[in-house]
Amino acid sequence: MSKRIEAKDLNVYYGDFLAVEGVTMNIEPRSVTALIGPSGCGKSTFIRTLNRMHEVIPGAHVKGQVLLDGDNLYGDGVDPVLVRRQVGMVFQRPNPFPTMSIRDNVLAGVKLNNRRIAKSDAEALVEKSLRGANLWNEVKDRLELPGSGLSGGQQQRLCIARAIAVSPEVLLMDEPCSALDPISTLAIEDLIGELKQEYTIVIVTHNMQQASRVSDSTAFFNIAGTGKPGKLIEYDETTKMFSNPNEKSTEDYVSGRFG
C-alpha cells in the first residue's frame, strides 16, 4: 500500500477558465503533505484532480499528467471509478450516508461494484477500520445506529474509517477539521500521524499550526489576483517552509502577514 504521486505540469480548467496552472510536484509515499494558501488559490481544485473528483463538475478538465507510482491517472482508458478506489477522499463537511447505520457506512465502499464479503470478514473489517480511525471504542456498542447520530468529530472519523476500509493507496483530505471543534481536531490530527504509517496523505488546511504539526512537506499555493490562475509557489519540507522559506510570499503567508 501507499504510492508515490507525481504531478507533471498540471493545468486545471473549469470550462475555459484556467483555475490552476503548471503544478509540478512529487509527493512521497508514507508521508503527510499539506497544501496551504489563501482562499480561491486552487487547493481544492488541485487535490480533487488527484482522484479525478473534479470531473463531477461539468466542464472541469485537466492538461498534464498525474502519475501514481508511474501510472498516469489520465491515460487512455483509465476508469475514474477505479482511480477513486485507490485514492480515497475525506471532505470538509462530514458526510456519512444518513440512511445507513454506522456499520453500513464503513462497509459502503467495500460493497460497491458487486463485490461480496463474508459476514465474518465484514465484522473484522468494520472493527479494523473503526480502530484505524480511532472510533471503535466510542461506537462499538451502537454499530446499528445511524451514522448521522454521531457528533461532528465522530462523523468525520467515521468518514475516515469508510475511506480506509477500501484499503486505498492514498488518502486526500480537504480541510477535514474546518467544521470541527478543537478537541475533535486534535483527535483527527493524531489520527493523521498514525495513518501515514500506511498511506500517502495529502491534506488541505487553512490552519498554519495544523500544517506544521501534522505534515512532513508543505506546498504553498498562491494567486496573483481574482480571475488569475492559482500556482504552486513553493514546495519543501515543512520545517523549512515555516522557518526559512525561499520565497518572500511564503514567509508572509506562514507568518500571518498576508490577506
Add this chain to the structure above:
Amino acid sequence: MSSAPAAASPKLRAKGRPADIIFQGISTFAGISILVMLGLVAIFLVVQSIPAFGPDFDVKGTSNFLEYVGPLAFGTVWASFLAMIMAVPVAIGIALFITHFAPRKLASTIGFVIDLLAAVPSVVFGLWGANVLAGFMKPAYAWLSDNLGFIPLFAGTASGTGRTILTASIVLAVMVLPIITALSREVFLQTPRLHEEASLALGATRWEMIKMAVLPFGASGIVSASILGLGRALGETMAIAMVLSPSLVVSFILTSGTNPSTIASNIALSFPEAHGNEVSALIATGLVLFIITILVNGLARWLLGRNPRTGGAK
C-alpha cells in the same frame, strides 16, 4: 414577555399595523374557506346520497347499493393500481435521466415535453386511447390470451376492440406520468452534493451513486409524487369513460372485452340519463370515491411517517 412593563409604559404596546392585520385576515380567511368548502362537499355528498341506502334500491339490475358500488370501487382501484405500476418506474427513470445522465440541452428538452404532456386535456388522451392505442394493442391482447391464457390475468377470449382495462390503465399511466416525473425531478435535484460526492469518492459508478445517495434521499419525495399521481388516476373521468364501455363486473382479467368500470367514469356516463333513485346512487358512489381518496392519502402519510428517516429528516 411579562405584562407589567407594557402596562407601565403604554408607548411600548404593539400598535396594530394595518398591513399585518389585513394580511392575517386574508390568509386566515383563505385557510378557513378551504376547510369550509371541503366540509360542504362532504355534507352535499352525504345528504344527497341518503336515499340510495333505502330498501327499494334498483339500479342497473342491482338490488342494493353495495352490490352496485362494489364493482365500480374495485375497477377504480384496480385501474389506478395498474397505472401506477407502469407510471412510477418510468417516471423515476425519466427523472433520473434528466437529472443525472442526460446532457443539459437534452434534459431541458425532455423536461419541456413532459410539462407539455401535463397540459394535454384528458379528452384528448381518451380519444387517443379509444381510437389509436386500443387498435394498436388489439393483436397483443389476442396473442396474450392465446399463448398465456393459463395466467388468470389473460384468461378467456381477448377483446375484439382492444378497449380493455389495460388500455385504460396505459392511458392513465401516460396521464399521471408528467406530475410524478416533474416532482421526482425536483426532489432528485435537491440531493445534497455532499452525499453524491461521498459515494463517488468511494469508487461508486453513477448508478451506484444513485442507489446510495439519490434514491434514499428522494424516497419520501417519490412517495408523495406518486400519491399526487394516484389521486389524479383515481378521479380521472373522461379518459376512462371514452375507452371502456361500463359493465358491473369484478374481474382481474386484463385482456377481456368485459371490464369493470370506474366510479368517476360511471358517473359521467350515467348521469345524463339518470333519474330518481339512480341520481342518489351515483352521488353515493361519489362519496365512496371521496372516501377511497382520503384512505389512500392517509395510507401514504402513514407509510411516510413509519420510515424514521423520511419523516422530515435531512
